Amino acid sequence: MEKIILVLVSAIICPGVVFGAALSKTVLYQAPDECKWSGFSENDIVLVCSLRTINSELERTNFSVIQAQNTVRLRLECNEGLYYRSSLGDGSFSTLSELRELTIDYCKLNNISDGAFRGLSDLRNLTIRTHNSDWSTMRLELSSESFIEFRQLDYLDLSLNNIWTIPEGLLCPLKILTHLNMSYNEIQDLSNFHFSASLTSRKSRICVFSALVRLKKLNLARNNMNYIADRALEGLVSLTTIDLSDNQLTSLPPELFSETKNIKEIYLRNNSINVLAPGIFSELADLLVLDLAKNELNSQWINIATFAGLKLLQLSNNYIDSIPENTFIELTNLHTLVLSHNRLTNIGPMTFYGLFGISILSLDFNRINKIDAIAFKNCSSLQELHINSNKLQRVPEALAYVPLLKTLDIGENLITNIENTSLNLLESLYGLRLTENLIDIIKRGVFDRMKSLQILNLSKNKVRHIEPGSFHKNIQLQAIRLDENHLKSIAGLFNELPTLMLLNISNNHMEKFDYSHIPNRLQWLDISANRINELSNYFEIESDISLTTFDASSNRLTEVTANSIPNSIEVLSLKNNHITTIQPYTFFKKPNLTSVDLFGNKLTTLEPNALRLSPVPAHKALPEFSIGEIHLNVIVIWIGYKK
Template sequence: MRWCGAWWCVCLALVAAAGVGARSIASRHDERPKDCEWERYAPADASGGGAGAADDEDASALLLGCRVRTIAGTTGLLGNLSAALVDRITALRLVCSDVLFFESSLDAPAGGGGGGGFLAPLRRLRDLRVEHCKIRHVPAGVLAASRALRHLTLRTHNTDWSAMTMEFHPDSFRGLAELRSLSLADNNIWTLPNGLFCPLASLAALNLTRNRLQDVSEMGFSDWGNGPTAPGKSCNAGLEVLDLSDNDIMTVSDNALSSLRALQKLFLQDNALTQLADRAFVGLQGLQVLNASSNQLVALPPELFQSTRDIKEVYLQNNSISVLAPGLLEGLDQLQVLDLSDNELTSSWVNRDTFSGMIRLVVLNLAHNDIAKIDAHVFHDLYSLQILNLDHNSIDVIAEGAFSTLSNLHALTLSHNQLTLIQPYHFTGLYVLNQLFLSNNRIKDLHPHTFENCTNLQDLGLSANELTEVPKAVGRLRFLKSLDLGENRITKLSPAAFEGLDQLYGLRLIDNAIMNVSRDDFSPLQSLQILNLARNRLRHVEAGAFSATPTLHALRLDGNRLADLGGLLADLPALIWLNVSDNGVQRFDYAMLPRSLEWLDMHKNLVSELADKYGARASLQIKMLDASFNKLSEVDDNALPDSVEMLFLNDNLIHTVKPNTFFKKTNLTRVVLYANRIEKLDLSALTLQPVPDDKELPQFYVGGNPFYCDCHLEWLPRVNQMSYHGVRQYPRVLDLDSVQCRLAHARAGATRPLLDLRPAHFLCPYDSHCFALCHCCDFDACDCEMTCPDNCTCFHDHTWAANVVDCSNGGHTSVPAKIPMDATEIYLDGNQLGELGSHVFIGKKKLEVLYLNGSNIAAIHNRTFNGVKSLRVLHLENNRLQELRGFEFDQLANLNELYLDHNAISSVGNQTFSVMSKLEVLRLDENRLSEVAPWELAAAVGGGARVSLEG
């Protein structure tokens, strides 16, 4: 019972502590300043000491991250917090606005002491990070109040503003004796005052990358002074990491870093270095890593590494080094990584003495140089070497036993050289080699015993050579996993060529000249999972040719000349990935495919139907199907597996997509139907099962089709809104902006961009129509019956709100009597109408646009336009009108546009335009008017109308 009681007390204590913690978090959120976030702070330099007070202190530590316009805003943020909460802040992250240019200033402490500054309230601050604040100057002692500071980052990104540089006072960092890491990257710093970093007695890491520094000797890292008898001031002796990369440094002079006796890592890459002095690294006895890559070095002095005998990694790639001075690397018996790639080294400087004594070297990279031959003793002492890269050289000679001492070599790369013949002695002694790459040479043959000393090979690359058959030498490689023979001249295969390769996992034979595959060619490859036979000349693959490789997962047969897939894929129960594109396949049925298949690419063939005669489609698991660039003419539900997620049917001959084609395809994410011959597309063709709210709608692409945009296609421009205002049952069509439409009524333009069209443009032709509520149609004597007049064509939109009657050029001598009363646009241009009698448009109360131009009209009666009060646009140009008396348009108060140009009008009555208060365009040019004042016309029709009187 006593034990249970104690346990119960502990539980109560834990619950109480949790409650206090919860209240503490809640209170922090209550006091969170605007644009700030609280986080728990994990110290980056936590020591491995004991528990106790230090642990209790860290447990209460907080990080405050704020977005501010300038640093000046920090004082106000901290002033709104309680003193207790401020005292718990051990890390502060300030991010200034990087959108607009606001200059920030760091105010010096009052009186130059150490008790002022904007961080004065943060007594426990250990970590300060300032990002994007445009600071020009760091005053003396500006951070002196933060004596506990361990990590400081000032990253202004001044490089975004070339005129904005950062400058320092020699005492900028006074008072920061506990600082361990300092990052001044991305500040556009050009110079540093002498002794700037001397107050930082505990500094271990200094980052000055991406600035404009030019001279290392001016950074205060040298204690050489006037020599051993009169040394200079020694600062930062404890610095371990110095990053000077991506600056403008051109040289490192003698003794420039001599005070940095604890330095372990020096980064000088991406500068403009042309010279490293003989004694550049004097004093750096502890240097472990040197990176001087991507510079302009041509040569290195022989004494460069005399003071850094324990160095482990040297990176000198991407320079212009053509000379390795004798003795340069002598004595570097601790070196493990040496990268000299992308230089201009020749065989003259890579010889028996170059790497002498480097007994611990593990990685050597000599790629992208001008080495022409490998002598027998070049790598004599490198018995620890595991990775050797010699690709992209000019090697055509490898001496006998050149690699014989490399007993630990695991990977050897000789690609992109000039090798023509491989002999057994080339790889003598490489007993543990498991990767060998010889691609892109000019190898015509391999000696049958080439690999007898490296039988543990697992990866062999022989692509892009001049082999005419599978080399017999590969048969000895019992542990081979991958074999690359692509881009050669191999013409035939045989079972004997792969005998012994029963562990081969991947075989690449792309870009050869193979014409046939027989049933037993791959029979020895019991473990094969990836086979690439793309871009050969295959015309025939014997049925069951892959049956002996039941573990095959991926098969590429694209770019061949196959006409039929029948029997090709039998007995492949593990096949997941198949590419048969760019062949001549004409017949396809889902029964040809294994049920395990998930990825099928069959584009660029001659398939006219995705057939499923045996009902195999339902059991398939295909997720990606690419049948583009074929000869498919229609698509329906039975043509597609229900499991499909990504479907590519572009560039076919598809003219029909049947209703509910995609209804059962619940996993769809993308469907590409562009560049087909689809003219008509019913909304039901794209209907889906309701898509859950937490799932993205499928993406469709339908551009590049010759859509006939009649009244049945009016839904297409608004299809993307349908699922947002109702059931999510339609896809997102992402290329509506590229869809072009042929219109039923050609007067609106033969082809128009879909998104430029209004609902009234989507029209269907009709001969007659009777509304459901119209009861007098049987007697042919009522307004609600619409019959298209002789020699006219009539169109309507899907709601019958638009009703277009086109009688242009119909040979009419009078206005047809049976124009539907609901007509909204009437075209009567190009006829011979003579005089327009009274009431000829009576009852056309919905008429908005009327074309009467070019119809030989000589006169207009006073009631011609009676009853068409909705008319907005009237075309009467190119007729024979001689005068306007004033009564012709007195019914057209809503007219916006009136075209009377190119007539013979000589006089205009004063009241002609008086009722047209909404007129915006009036054309009277090319008439015979002589006494009409433009300002009078403008006044008559209202001040906003454009009046044209030219000619």
């Protein structure tokens, strides 16, 4: 069998191999030693070669040993741990005339010469990712004629190469290119990037980036660009998506998008943009997504002229402290507006006027202390609202205008009372988050109209009392969090919830617990960090309940008995209690048991058969018991045996 890492005159081709029914029409030859065929169908079959390097001081590489026939997709993967310089000689792939896709990954190339790809005139897809930044001194330098052969190239990925400059004319031959990815490089500006052609250069027919009339997607994220020349995108008339995220841009030239009328998505996240030219986006009739998150924009640049026709507007992590009335009046198609992590203090009656199609609104992590009673009057389609981490002292009356709301996050505010508020009107609500407020009492009726409610988070409040029956009409509830409150009892609260699966009431002031307080189908229960001294089972229902995960750690338990542990249990934590006694056969007839944590108790003696188990099937592992460092006076332990 031939090896790639040899300088050979000819290749010995072994008899063909048929790759199953899906590849019945494709007869493949035996791959060279460093290579293997990968893929599951005729359309995605690829020859993958795992090499140390390409033409380095370690070895010489000859790709002519790869048979040209049927080699349509080739992937070359160098050893990412070897820091040896690779190189491509003239005509390295000239024998692979049928190649359509070529990927070179982790090969530390420092340049690509004019003739490196000679013979690949039908290549459609080229990916070169050297990861040169792993070797800080290594850059990838390109020649102006490196891609001269590529008349059919549609997709070009030059990301992760530590490229600093683009030579003039490099992309001129790529007249049908639709995707260009140059992210994760060190390109500093677009003035010498040659996207556009000046009138002088156009008249003299100098080929520059304006030749890319079919380019649809351009990715320049994660570079070091701090400057973009005016009309830098000139000639890119088919562009639909541009990503300039994670650069160092402070502004955008006013005519940057003057010729990209078809653009639909613009990503400018995580720059330092602090100014927007008037009307810079106003002529982009097809623009759907504008991401300006994590910049330095203030309220001055949020106005009617800035945004029109958008479906998604991302403005989080800026310096916006107010929004003028009717700012969004022309955004009737907007479905997502994100204003998180700004400095807003007040939402006026006309702030969101015109957002008739809005479905997701994020106002979290601001300083909002007031939301006008009719602020959401025109947002009747709203389904997801985030107003958490603000300074609201009451539930906004404006919620009365969003009857279709499914998710409401109003956590981390200063709310003390939730009865007789607009919350009672949210009949479609699926998830409600009220964590970290100042709520102390929950009265019956507050949640009665929320027939669709499935997830309720009331953790980290000051709840000391919940009236029995407060949740009885929320029969679809699946998860409730009441941890870190001041509850002393849960009797009569959860029995009528047939679909409840998760209940967290840890870190409260409970002194008593009985299994009759929880619904039979509950699977996950946390009552840790309370003051409970006994796991009561008055009605002896250990065989009827469904608990699989139970945390009763950090309480005041002194004894564990068989009927104090459900038969369905899988994971049990009783650590950091005051347990001195485990009754014989406590864990008997617990067939699903996998682990028990008894660490941090006061065990000095184990009764005979205290840890005795029912016979464990041969295919299952024995449960793990964590008891910690204890000194046992009497040790007679029957763990169990295999069937």
